Amino acid sequence: MYEVLEDFAQQNDLRETSPGLKLFIGVSSILLCVSSPGPVAPLLVAATMSAAVLALAKIPARFYARLLLIPVSFAVMSIAVVLFVTGSGAVLLEIPGLPLAITAGGANLALLLLARVFGGMCSLYFIALTTPMTEIFDILRKLRVPAVFIDLSMLTYRFIFILIEEAGQIYRSQVMRLGYGRFRESVRSFGMLAGALFIRTWESGESLMLAMDARCYDGRLGIPSDSRPVSALALAAALLYLSAVFGVSLSTGGLVLV
Amino acid sequence: MHIMEGFLPSPWWEIWFLVSLPFIVIGLYQLNKLVQEKREALPLLAVAGAFVFVLSSLKLPSFNGSCSHPTGTGLGGVLFGPCIAAVLGLIVLIFQAVFLAHGGLTTLGANVFSMGIAGPAVAYLIYKAGTRAGANTYATVFCAAALADLFTYVVTSIQLALAFPGTAGFLGAFSAFAAIFAVTQVPLAIVEGAVIMLVFKYIVQLKPEILTRLDLLSESTIQKLREAAA
Known part of the structure; x- marks a missing residue:
């Protein structure tokens, strides 16, 4: 959705x-x-x-x-x-x-x-x-919103889609194993989902850091904008x-x- | 507990923007300093923001069958402190407004105050107080997350009652809003506290170095917790 x-x-x-x-x-x-x-x-x-x-x-x-x-x-x-x-x-x-x-x-x-x-x-x-969100970021940059804020939002945006995918996979496999059958189980399953997701997220954040370092990241994301x-x-x-x-x-x- | 687009009338939505502004400015200042000192902070904060967003877009099991969403604000407050959590909250709320139609642009100020500032601040204070008093870590996390959620909803009710006091006056309107939201929010707060507590437990068991790096728990506490679980 x-x-x-x-x-x-x-x-x-x-x-x-x-x-x-x-x-x-x-x-x-x-x-x-x-x-x-x-x-x-x-x-x-x-x-x-x-x-x-x-x-x-x-x-x-x-x-x-x-x-x-x-x-x-x-x-x-x-x-x-x-x-x-x-x-x-x-x-x-x-x-x-x-x-x-x-x-x-x-x-x-x-x-x-x-x-x-x-x-x-x-x-x-x-x-x-x-x-699209990417164009809104562009406008924010033109409006002089602090760069660190825009960089953080762009990275967050990027990760949302990866994480939704992973959360969906975990959720579906939990449902298949009747993880949400009763109330107690559903709280437990949801906690498991959130915990696993958090740890995976953190690991992907660390690998992103390595990838960005390998490409000479200096604290600034340079993204060209096209103006219409x-x-x-x-x-x-x-x-x-x-x-x-x-x-x-x-x-x-x-x-x-x- | 998002207030929808268009719901808050004119002086109030501007007032809440002004109230939230200083926290955001301080948060941005701290964020800038943090990123200059530790470059790795930016990607890690970004994944935390995305995590909060994804968590809030999933339905939480609820007692009364109503659709409720966890806010995840408690976790952000405990992990990063209230001011940086406010900036993360602002970003997450903008995405929620634009992607999910939760909240809106004019009500952003009020929502940032209740969910990005008030909630995380309560979580942070409770967590600090709990660890200082040497209370059980999991119990502290549960209280921090659940009370952050409850406080968020109390603040939302205050915001709505201030904007619409009606003839009942502020207190009457506040109790009406609080009572009607309590139906979904009180069970939600308890469930969210339990969920965040479980998340914390998984982190301690599987990747405790996250917590030591953020200076949340000392090596010895983690050792103790892991021994207790084993």
Whole structure:
């Protein structure tokens, strides 16, 4: 699953668009979602970002739908609290026997939060599915993020894929030997998995060190970057889109559900 | 316990970025110094970061069937100290947001504070206190990892309650958030403590030189632990 997200980032139809522009659109839409006072603008962002992901980048719809389900559990739990804790306005629903009630104020806030989360998640997926991590590192370097931080993230990134592979192998062989049959066994097996993984990781880190030393590593990873110029038309379209969303967010600020 | 993208409203997500910033700056400074002194530190830190990421992307067995993920923050805090763990936490959280849709970019500051700073700091302090008091090493590791997890979730509840006090006020909202997350987080903390304890045990049995090199355990303690296991 994790490899798949990055696989799509490497070969979607927006791959050749300037990574700076994609990152700019994604991050600005997130900021617009978070600062929007009403739920309409975030929902608009969610719809347009999903359209961009599906139609422009050509990500399969089924896969995208599955991705959208990931954050649901946290959303449901936290929004339930907000729904009951915020009490202002008319009471819409009372739970018999418990001092809990859903009020208009709570419902509006919950709706707004749901819209913001939805819009933010879609924008995040837009970045994740169209821009490979390696290009994001490149942008970070241009933004003068400390080199040691970027080197550390790049090495971490490299190792994630190796380790996921190994963890998967260990996990599958444990499952085949009924390692997760009962609760006690599953805790034991998981501890074994994590311990074996940690030791293997450490060993591969040590061999990486040797390999890098053999290639004259001097504390700096030099990686050439290729720059793809942003076309004026694309930039103009992006700015137009963002200002349209901003306009919607301003004009619908007063809109409430009840 | 990640807060999702878009959940924290405007002053709060900026405030948590500002709160986390000094820890990250100190962490980067320490990291720079460490890398200049010992070049081998960088690859080893990188694999540790990747390990935390992979661990958190696996499902942990849980009592109530809900899907929970270990945070691995306790281990990072014990191994590298809280400030470097904060930098590792930041990197892992960025990858989690971009690859797994756990957490988000605007909520990064709040998440870094709860999982990258508060959790590891608690783990580190408990581990130091435990070893100084001469307590059983495995029990200390269990407490450090489990309490780091619990504290992370308490901090998340505080962050949410501050942002959404509602009419119940901060305390009322805090207890509501804490109660609803406790359903998944309390069992998770116990399981994670047990898992990290087992990890520690495997390291002691198979590759104790990792622990001596990080100055976590002395040769004599490891000798004693291995004898006890044999």
